[in-house]
Structure formats: C-alpha cells, structure tokens
Amino acid sequence: MVSDIIERVEYSLAVNGTISNWLAHGPDLSPIHNLPDVVPSEGATFGAGRRWVLNYWAYHPESIRLKTRLYQDLKPFDWQPTTQPILDVPFQKGRWNYRAVGEDGVVDFSHFNFSPALMRAWTYAQLTVDTVQSVQAEIQTIGPCQAWLNGACVFTYDETFRYVHPLKLTTTLSLQAGPNDLYLHGLMLGWREARLVLGMRLLDSPAIRVRLPLGDIPVRDWQQAENDLAQIHIKQFAFPQLPITLELSPTAPNPVTMEAEIQTDILGRPWKDTPDLEIPTCVTTLSLAPGETGSIPVPDDMLKAITTLPGEQTLHLILHSDAARQYERQQEVWVTGNRFSHAPYGDYESRRQEALEHLARIPCDVMGTLAAVALGQQEYLDSLAIEIALDFLQRRFDCADFYAVSLLMLLYRYGGSEHLKEADREKITATFRDFKYWIDEPGLDAMCYFTENHQILFHVTALLAGQYWPDSVFTNSGLTGRQQQQRAHRRIQNWILRRLQGGYSEWDSNSYMTLDVFAMLALAEHAQSARLREMATALLHKTFFMLAVQSYRGTHGSTHGRCYVTGLKSARVENSSGIQRIAWGMGIFNGETRATGLLALAQNYRVPSVIQKIGADISRDLVTCAHSSGRLRRHFD
Secondary structure (H helix, E strand, O other): OOOOOOEEEEEEOOOOOEOOEEEEEEEEEEEOOOHHHHOOOOOOOOOOOOHHHHHOOOOOHHHHHHHHHHHHHHOOOOOOOOOOOOOOOEEOOEEOEEEEOOOOOOEEOOEEEEEEEEEEEEEEEEEEEOOOEEEEEEEEEOOOEEEEEOOEEEEEEOOOOOOOOOEEEEEEEEEOOEEEEEEEEEEEEEEEEEOOEEEEEEOOOOOOEEEEEEEOOOHHHHHHHHHHHHOEEOOOOEOOOOOEEEEEOOOOOOOEEEEEEEEEOOOOOOOOOOOOOOOOOEEEEEEEOOOOEEEEOOOHHHHHHHHOOOOOOOEEEEEEEOOEEEEEEEEEEEOOOOOOEOOOOOOHHHHHHHHHHHHHOOOOOHHHHHHHHHOOOOOOOOHHHHHHHHHHHHOOOOOHHHHHHHHHHHHHHHOOOOOOOHHHHHHHHHHHHHOOOOOOOOOOOOOOOOOHHHHHHHHHHHHHHHHHOOOOEEOOOOEEHHHHHHHHHHHHHHHHHHHHHOOOOOOOOOOOHHHHHHHHHHHHHHOOOHHHHHHHHHHHHHHHHHHHHOOEOOEOOOOOOOOOHHHHHOHHHOOOHHHHHHHHOOEOOOOOOHHHHHHHHOOOOOOOHHHHHHHHOOOOOOOOOOOOOOOOOOOOO
16 A cells, blocks of 8 residues: 655656656557458458468558558557555556666667557656746657656657668647656557667756655665665576676775575466466575675576477576665576586487487476386376467467477377377367468468578478378368368479579578478478478478587687577577587577477487588688578568
C-alpha cells in the first residue's frame, strides 16, 4: 500500500534536452483481431495487400502499408490518463517501473512476437517549471504515438510506421507553472522481431526539472542507491571460471552494501509455465570498499538448471543497494557447468556419447528426450516436450519448422515403438495433417519462410511428413502425402544445388548454419530418395569443411552472414559449438539441441576423417580465404 505522502525524485534534463528518466510500462500484447478482415487468408499469396507480407521483413514498404491499413481499421488509441502513476503501482497488465534511457535517448520496449500482436507502451514524467511557458519538444517513436499533458491529448501521430530507426516529430508543449503530468503512449503492430521505442527531447534546453513519484521511498535513499550501483563494474559477459565477480570503483566515495540476485531468463520461453520445472534463484549480500572485488557464487542447483535448459540461455544479474531495494541495476551474464574445450580430445564416438548424455539431462525438449530414450534413461518419450513442440505447430508460431523437424525425427526413430505413448502419437498425427507447410498454402501467420534456414526446414518437414503419411490428405493444402512429397523433393533439390554451386546467404552464421546442418542430417538419415540423401551428404561435407576452416580452438570466429549479440560476446553460446565438439573435440555443449542431437544420434552420416583432422588443426596461425556467391530469387529470398 502506498502512503498519502508521495516522495518525488528530481532529475535534470540531459545536456541536449533529453528526458533521461521515466516511469515506464510495457509492452502489453494482444492479438490483432482485425487481421482476417484486412488480409485475405486464401487466394493469391503474393501481390499488394496479400498475406506474404506477414512473413517477410518488416522494413519492406508493403509491411508499412499493411500496418497502416490495420491501424486505420483498428483505431486502438482508446486510453487516457486517470490515476497518477507511482513507482511499482499496478497499471494495465503490469506495474510502473523505473527506466533510464540509453545513448539513443529512448526507452526501448522491443519484443519478439511469435504471432502477430498489437504492442502498447507508456512512459510518464512530471515536468516542473517556475513560470508558464511553451517549449518545443521532439518526440521519438517507431509508429503511432500520443502525448498527454495535464490530462489532455496534445499530440497524436498516426501516419506511418518505421522498422528500427525512430521517427523524430516536433510539437509544442504549453506548460503551466508548477508540476505538469506528461505521458507518452505508443504502439506497434508487430510480428517476429518488433521495435517499439518512446522518447522526448526538449529543444533549446529550457529550465525544466523532471520528477518521478516514488511512493514512500525516501528520495535521499533512492539517490544513494543510484549513486552506489553506478560505481559497480561488471567487466565481462561470460564467466567460464566461477564465481561471478564485480568490483566497486576505486574512486567510489563510500563503501557499498548490496544484494546480488541471479535469475534464469525464462520470459518468453515456450516452457516458462511448465508446472514441475524448478527454476532456482539465488541471492548474495556483498559489502565492498572502494576498489574491492566481490564474488557471487552460483549454487549447484542453479548451475545445473542453466546448464540443462534448451535454447540460448543467459542469467539476469540484478543488483539492489541497501539504501533503496526498489532501485535495481540489471546485467546479462552467462555461466555453465560444462567445460569448453580449446584443444582436441577423445574420439568421434566418445564425443557423440558425451553429447547424448548432455542432451538427456535437458528437460522439455524433443531432442533431449530422444537422447534419454536412446540411452535407456527413459522408457517413454516425454509428453511435455512433445506438447510444447506441438503448440508451436498448432498455433503456427514463427520457428514452428524447428520443432516440426524435431518431432519428425522422433516419429522416424520411435513412431512405431512402445516408447511413444499412443495419445502422443495421435496428437502428433492430427497436428501434422493440419499444419501449413509453405507460404503458398492458406492461412494467416507470422512464420518466416524467406531466410534460407527456414526455407529448407519447411521443405524437409513437407517431404518427411509426406513420406510418413503418403496416403493421407493434408487438410490445409488438400494435397496427399505423395503429392506433398513430390513438391518438396523438387524444392529441396534446388535449394541444395544452389548451396553446392555457390554458398550460403547466411554465410558462416554461428546461429543458422547449425539449422542447415539439422535439415541436411534429417535428409541423410530419413529421405527415401537416394539422390536427396547423396546431395544432403555432399552439402554436409562442404558445410563441416567450411566450419573447420572458419573456426579456431572451438571459436567460430569468422564473419557471419547472420548472428546475434550473445554469440559475438562469447563463443561459448554459439549454436555451432556443439557440432564442432562432436566433430573435432573443441567447443562446448550448450543449449543448442537440434543439430547437436541429430549428429549424435545419426546412423547414416559421420563427419569425414579428413575434415575432422582439418578442424582439429591448432596451428599457431590460421589464414582462411573464402568466397560465396548466389543469385537473389524473388518470392524465395
């Protein structure tokens, strides 16, 4: 409960007039209910206003036009201020929290949406001036935005949307003497990666003070907490040697006592609501003198959890000063209980066995439960892992193709055995018969079909599902399994041939080359066509050769056609690390389970000895020259 006396902390504008400190909330997400009214779910796939744009990159002009049409029909600005915000007080679908802007001057509410979503966000600040005045303001937003001042909407923008780079829009704020309540309310219509930002700069640097209501937190304590945590230095992202360490700056004006909390990042994960999955946290109290280093131990149960969770896992390190626990500083860190190998060790078969044992410890994952059954550690394939994967297919979430190939590997290995429960078998069958296998089939969704890893995974899914149920009719397309198989066969052959003749568009990607390997392994193991098995094997040889000559001591350290920030910070989180470790004994087993799992389980494919030797070469100097080429194909790339 908040007391009647509200404490307010005061901030100055940045040198360039930016409001650097806000209370913020968002993003709140809801389905785009009018999508079927604006975009036809059947008929021609391509063309202006057709459904292909949902599956393409949001920077395309057609994406902007579609968002504008949806917005005009939706008219979602139905909010207006009521009760004044207070830190940590409930609002909309959550609570108001404190946010300081980055160098770009905005609060970033960006979010990855597996299906199309309406995103909303809010910021609040109280502007205090001594006299009545009008000031010019520059608003930063990615899409439609409103500014509310003292209970009135004083600015509305709804003309267009951007993708990444914000719009900068000017308006005039008429401020009364004393406090002025300012809100920014912005929205985005987003599918897959969607950026939503809000920010404001007051031009000509007027004499304005920014105040934020803290509730009953004493202002002096809040400011002390800010100053304390600003002096803490965390110098790395990955901590291969535990414990996690941090340092209080030698120039800090006083000692600091704080609480360091470690949490596993599970928000947005498909298994985050699993009832029996225990996600531990740990809290450490530290008291540091200026210049002193502190240690944050990671308990065994948390180390086990982070080591055995699927996907690209990181930890949130959250610092709270004793002065005011409500003020916090967060930083992403990475730890693991697994060892990174900098030099070759063991042999191919022992490393495959090691990979299976690692995978078998991973819950809620199809390849993990496949490994556990293969090792005799489980009698039945995990129903929860199957349910999570099926949910992606049933709701046609982006990345459903990743889960589809995993489920097909499960079927081809254990579909006719007692290891697969009959109820799970029936659910898998029904889901695959209703699935959408390519962009030209009916249905509105945000699944990505255009990038090369998604292309081949969808085609492999279509082929192997058609093989498995040759006489069944797939309801979304109306094709029989044989017809679907024939169509996918041609597409796969063309896809592989282009990579054999040229190279990957996502060249040397430490994220997506692994998924290409996953698709090729699935073909090498289970395609009925000898020709496709031969082509897939040839591309696997080429891909592992590329990986061998573009890696050094387990680090896939080349340029990358696509990559993510964590994979640049540390080789320990590269998706390509696990298959390197199997192939030539360097790298680490992390949360990548698909290609690592299938390479460990493979019966028909083995990385050739000569490529293993190339990958295992740890000469002091390594110089590699590479060339890739290709030709852009409309409606495919």
